[in-house]
Amino acid sequence: MGVPSRKATATMRIFDPHIHMTSRTTADYQAMRAAGVAAVVEPAFWLGQPRTSPESFADYFDGLLGWEPFRAGQYGISHHCTIALNPKEANDPRLLPVLEMLPRYLAKDRVVAVGEIGFDSATPAEEHAFATQLALAVEHELPALVHTPHRDKAGGTDRSLAVVRESGIDPGFVVLDHLNEMTVRQAADSGCWMGFSIYPDTKMDPDRMVRILREYGTERMLVNSAADWGHSDPLLTRATGEAMLAAGFGADEVDRVLWRNPVEFYGQSGRLELEGAGDTDGTAADAEPGPPPGSYAGNSLLRGGG
């Protein structure tokens, strides 16, 4: 796809329900806004470098709740987050106190789900963290974002669904993410929401996504870029919308998948604040991107914080 025109931008509103903006640049924010992205949810996850103390998580969570929404706001994008001890780091016993820290964070505005939780290598430590955090989601009446493992997808998804069922959480409060053709049927039958991460050249691409939408419909479907510090592209949500239109889906169906579905899913938290975000005729969409005045904790974006 080429660079979207301003006219096309005005008619496609996009909510990326899973993107790690902490590892993206201001140029990404600018390009996303120009492509129609007006809202994002940033799940707490692994940062590449393993953390060695629970305090590192506190600082990270505070960043997801403070600095990153401020940064997104400079580009007219509404930012929310999900909070959790991720599956990979759940294997480090030094980090177990993070689980005790979570209730304090789950009570905060702009935390719209517990996540990412689930399995990475399917160890007993991961299962303990997964089940404990599903219980927290139930207790705090929050949705849960469940990462399905990239290896042994079908088996890992089955095991994830077993833990979800065991927890007693309403499946309508759960999204199973990183699904593909192998796992979509299990997820559809479970009553959970179905999340698909679109990648530049592996796993799942816009055309494969379109074929899944044709077969399974648009209900309970969430499409995200999952962009982070790895090889990824924050504009693949937009590319999927374009691929849907090219395949004959109507603009209303694109809007449902790329905007109304994430609003409905995360709206169950009661904490989505979208203000004018996504208004196709509103000033937010037409605002010139770029850092306006303002600061967070005494720091502005003007010098890149250097």
Ligand SMILES: [Zn+2]
């Ligand atoms: Zn992720």
